[in-house]
Amino acid sequence: MIVREARLEDIPALSEVAARSYRAGFASILEPDVLATRDPAFFAERFSSSWERVLVSERQGEIAGFLLMTDGHIDMLFMDPDASGQGGGARLLEEAESRGARSLECFHDNEGARRFYERHGWRVTRAYERDFAGRRRSFVFYEKSKAS
Numbered sequence: 001m002i003v004r005e006a007r008l009e010d011i012p013a014l015s016e017v018a019a020r021s022y023r024a025g026f027a028s029i030l031e032p033d034v035l036a037t038r039d040p041a042f043f044a045e046r047f048s049s050s051w052e053r054v055l056v057s058e059r060q061g062e063i064a065g066f067l068l069m070t071d072g073h074i075d076m077l078f079m080d081p082d083a084s085g086q087g088g089g090a091r092l093l094e095e096a097e098s099r100g101a102r103s104l105e106c107f108h109d110n111e112g113a114r115r116f117y118e119r120h121g122w123r124v125t126r127a128y129e130r131d132f133a134g135r136r137r138s139f140v141f142y143e144k145s146k147a148s
Contacts, residue, residue, distance in 0.1 A: 001057050001058065001059050001064060001083075001086060001087055001088040001091055002057070002058050003055055003056065003057055003058075003088075003091045003092055003095045004055070004056055004058060005052075005054070005055060005056070006047075006051045006052070006054035006055065006056050006066065008051060010051065010054075010063060011044055011047045011048065011051055013062070013063040014043065014047050014051070014054065014056070014066055015040040015041070015042075015043040015044040015047060016040050017063055017064070017066065017078065017079075017080045018038075018040070018043035018047075018066070018076070019038060019039050019040045019042070019043055020080055020081060021079060022035065022038045022043075022078065023035050023038070024081040025078065025110065025112070025113070026110070028109070029109050030133065031135075034133040034134075034135075037133075050068055050070075050075075053068055053069055053070055054066050054067065054068050055067045055069070055092055055095055055096060057079065057083070057088035057089070057091060057092050059086070059088065064079060064080050064082075064083035064088045065077070065078055065079035065080060065083060065088045065089060065092060066092070067092040067093070067095075067096050069096050069099070072101055072103065073101070073103045073104065073105075074096055074101050074103070074104035075104075077092060077093065077096075077104070077113075089116060090120065093117075094120075097144065102143060102145075102146075103142065103143050103144075104117070104122070104141075104142045105139050105140070105142070106139065106140050106142060107137065107138070107139060108127060108137075108138035108139055108140050109138065114140070120144075121144055122143070123142065123143060124141065124142055125142065125143045126140070127139070127140050127141075128140075128141070
């Protein structure tokens with residue numbers, strides 16, 4: 001897998017990967033009505049104003065995953081369910097760290113993501129609840145020092 005910066009023409013493929021990944025990753029955490037709102041159109045709108053901050057993991061010319069980062073904070077890291085476990089997420093995380101990523105937020109109950117981040121040296125610095133999609137949700141905040 002290679003990692004590269006996103007291009008404007010990647011938005012449709014990014015949106016499809018995001019929607020599939022979101023449904024797969026959060027099926028046991030979020031309600032079906034919330035998952036239904038996170039369709040490709042939802043993500044296309046989000047990426048239309050943020051694609052320049054997206055890194056793409058590509059496998060054989062196809063987008064396999066992506067990472068969106070703002071000011072050193074990882075907003076999203078998603079891998080297509082069919083590409084999970086093949087190293088693309090680790091490559092995205094490594095590249096983001098080299099570009100200054102130092103924090104991220106994760107659902108408390110997203111055990112797979114939490115294992116992934118902790119395996120790569122990220123540490124929980126606080127746990128909290130906040131509103132998300134109309135309901136109170138539990139989250140954890142991760143940080144990684146430059147020395148890690």
